[in-house]
Amino acid sequence: MTDVAAAEALTLSVDDATRVSALLDAPASPRALLVLGHGAGAGMAHPFMASTATGLVARGIACLRYQFPYMEAGSRRPDRPPVAHATVRAAVAEARRRFIELPLFAGGKSFGGRMTSQAQALEPLPGVAGLVFLGFPLHPARKPATERADHLDAVRIPMLFVQGMRDELAEPALLRVVIERLGRRADTIWLEEADHAFHVPAKTGRRDAQVLDEALDAVARWIDVHASRRV
Numbered sequence: 001m002t003d004v005a006a007a008e009a010l011t012l013s014v015d016d017a018t019r020v021s022a023l024l025d026a027p028a029s030p031r032a033l034l035v036l037g038h039g040a041g042a043g044m045a046h047p048f049m050a051s052t053a054t055g056l057v058a059r060g061i062a063c064l065r066y067q068f069p070y071m072e073a074g075s076r077r078p079d080r081p082p083v084a085h086a087t088v089r090a091a092v093a094e095a096r097r098r099f100i101e102l103p104l105f106a107g108g109k110s111f112g113g114r115m116t117s118q119a120q121a122l123e124p125l126p127g128v129a130g131l132v133f134l135g136f137p138l139h140p141a142r143k144p145a146t147e148r149a150d151h152l153d154a155v156r157i158p159m160l161f162v163q164g165m166r167d168e169l170a171e172p173a174l175l176r177v178v179i180e181r182l183g184r185r186a187d188t189i190w191l192e193e194a195d196h197a198f199h200v201p202a203k204t205g206r207r208d209a210q211v212l213d214e215a216l217d218a219v220a221r222w223i224d225v226h227a228s229r230r231v
Contacts, residue, residue, distance in 0.1 A: 007053065012066060012090045020072045020087060022094070025053040026062035032103045032223050033062040034132060035095045037088060037112020040078050043071040048109060048197065051212055052134065059220040062099065066091045068115075078111060085119040096127045103227035107132035107160075110169070110196065114148065121154035130158040130226045132219055135196050138170040138178065149178040152186075159186045160222045162215050164194030189218040 010022040023044055026033075034056060038044050044065040053063040068087050070079045078084070092106055104127045106120075107113045113133035119125060139145040152159070161179060163170055172190070179186045191211055193200045198211050 010064075010066075010094065012087070012094055014069060014083070014087050014090045018069050018083075020067045020069055020090075022064060022066035022091060023053070024062070024064050024098070025057045027057050027060055029060075030057075030062035030099070030102060031060050032105060032227050033064065033095050033099050034219075034223070035088075035091050035104070035106040035116075035128075036063055036065045036132075037068065037091070037108030037116055038065065038071065039109040039135075040111035040137075041076075043067050048212075051209075052109075052216065055212060055216040056220070059216060061220060061223060062102070064091060064095045068112075081115065081118060084111075084115040085122065088116050088119045089125065092125045092128060100127075103223070104128050105130050105132055105223055105226075107134070109134045110137045113137075117155055117159070118151055120157070121151040124157070128157065130160065130223070131155065132160045132162070132222070134162050134215070135164065135167060135198070136161050136170055136175070137196075138175055141168045144171045144174055146174050146178055149175075152178065152182060155185065157185070158226050160219065161186065161188045162191065162219065163188060164191045164196060164198055166193060167196045169196050187222060189215065189222075191215060 007023040007025045012020050012022050044067050049065050056063045068079050106116050106128045193204045194211050199208050200206050200211055
C-alpha cells in the first residue's frame with residue numbers, strides 16, 4: 001500500500017461565471033488517475049467519497065473529486081444535465097492538464113457516474129480510457145426500468161459497474177440485461193448483500209469498510225487492465 005497524503009484543494013472553472021471546488025488526492029508516483037463525481041445527495045467531502053479517494057491513493061491511483069455547482073451553492077436540487085456535463089468536462093480537463101502522462105479514467109458515485117457517462121455519450125471526454133460507476137442509478141427506488149441506461153449504447157470505451165446486490169436503484173436482473181447488451185465494453189463487480197451506499201447488514205458479519213476495500217481492489221485491478229489504452 002502507498003502512503004496517503006493530505007488532499008490538495010483546487011478550484012475549477014466550469015464557465016465564465018461558475019467556479020466549483022475540487023480535491024486532488026495523489027500518491028507520490030501514481031500509475032493512473034480517476035476523476036470522481038459525487039452522488040446526488042452528498043458532496044465530494046462525504047465520508048464515502050473521502051474513503052474512496054484515500055483508498056485509491058493507497059492502491060497507487062490518484063483521484064480528483066469535485067463538486068457539482070448545485071452542491072457548491074448549497075442547493076439540494078441537482079443541476080440540469082448540460083451544467084453537470086460541463087462540470088464533468090472541466091474536472092477531466094484539469095486532471096489531464098495536471099497529469100498528462102497518466103492513463104485517465106472518469107466516473108463517480110451514482111449521479112456523478114451517470115452524468116459522466118452522459119457526457120461521454122454526447123461527446124467523448126478527451127483522454128479518458130474508461131468509466132467507473134460506483135452504484136449506477138438505473139432507476140428510481142421501487143420504479144424498475146432501464147431507460148436511464150439507454151445512452152450507454154453510445155459509449156464506446158470500457159465501463160466498470162460496481163454494484164450492490166441489494167441496490168434499490170438498480171435491480172440486479174435489469175442491470176444484467178443492460179450489461180449483456182453492452183457486451184465486451186462492460187464489466188461488473190457484484191457486492192454481496194450491499195445496498196446503493198455499499199452498506200451491508202450487521203448479520204452478514206462484514207463491515208462497510210471491508211465492502212469498500214473489496215470494491216476498490218476490483219477497481220484498481222480493472223484500471224490496471226485498461227491503463228494501456230490511451231485516447
